[in-house]
Amino acid sequence: KxxxxxIPAALSVPEGENLVLNCSFxxxxxxxxxxxxxxxxxxxxxxxxxxxxxxxxxxxxxxxxLDKSSGRSTLYIAASQPGDSATYLCAVADFTGTxxxxxxxxxxxxxxxx
Amino acid sequence: xxxxxxxxxxLIKTRGQQVTLSCSPISGHRSVSWYQQTPGQGLQxxxxxxxxTQRNKGNFPGRFSGRQFSNSRSEMNVSTLExxxxxxxxxxxxxxxxxxxxxxxGQGTRLTVV
Numbered sequence: 001k002x003x004x005x006x007i008p009a010a011l012s013v014p015e016g017e018n019l020v021l022n023c024s025f026x027x028x029x030x031x032x033x034x035x036x037x038x039x040x041x042x043x044x045x046x047x048x049x050x051x052x053x054x055x056x057x058x059x060x061x062x063x064x065x066l067d068k069s070s071g072r073s074t075l076y077i078a079a080s081q082p083g084d085s086a087t088y089l090c091a092v093a094d095f096t097g098t099x100x101x102x103x104x105x106x107x108x109x110x111x112x113x114x
Numbered sequence: 115x116x117x118x119x120x121x122x123x124x125l126i127k128t129r130g131q132q133v134t135l136s137c138s139p140i141s142g143h144r145s146v147s148w149y150q151q152t153p154g155q156g157l158q159x160x161x162x163x164x165x166x167t168q169r170n171k172g173n174f175p176g177r178f179s180g181r182q183f184s185n186s187r188s189e190m191n192v193s194t195l196e197x198x199x200x201x202x203x204x205x206x207x208x209x210x211x212x213x214x215x216x217x218x219x220g221q222g223t224r225l226t227v228v
Contacts, residue, residue: 031214032214034216034217036219041202041224042221042222043118043120043204043219043220043221043222044204044206044219045219046216046217046218046219049216051214089157091157091217093214101147101159101162101170101172102147102149102157102159102206102217103159104149104156104157105156106156107156
């Protein structure tokens with residue numbers, strides 16, 4: 001059974017700092033990994049999707065890497081801003097039968113202070 | 115392009131009642147998945163529908179059911195509500211549900227059972 005862990009559970013940084021969020025998964029037989037952002041009480045916003053054949057993806061100040069063999073992914077946020085404050089979730093796509101489902105980590109709650 | 119739309123946004127129900135939640139996927143998307151999010155269990159997969167057929171089901175009791183219509187809209191039903199069913203219910207749509215496609219989430223329906 002796939003298990004996804006995110007470290008740290010919570011993080012508080014001053015504005016402008018670069019930071020790294022970590023995600024690890026137990027079964028390396030994944031098809032892709034997605035990073036999401038969730039604001040309190042809201043849905044999930046997709047940030048980056050990394051296919052299993054890729055090593056990294058970039059979008060603006062965000063960069064995500066994937067090391068499938070070691071079961072790890074990192075999300076790098078450059079020059080953090082107060083608007084980046086949210087919970088960040090990683091999820092892996094397992095192929096079960098004829099469909100896919102996402103297995104989520106427990107998230108990292110990020111607070112960026114002025 | 116409209117995103118994933120979930121209705122209603124908030125619901126308060128009494129134990130023993132039943133509830134129906136609705137999800138309209140992004141236009142052209144044929145796969146709809148449902149997830150339950152609680153503080154204790156995080157995000158857990160409920161089921162996935164593709165072309166009106168349930169392709170995958172998570173580990174939830176039979177009180178949780180769903181269906182998908184020919185226009186890809188999906189409904190989720192929970193019968194005989196329990197206090198523990200209080201959660202944020204999220205639906206996600208993707209073009210095909212194939213493992214390498216990106217999932218897009220709605221804003222969720224907050225269900226409170228009293």
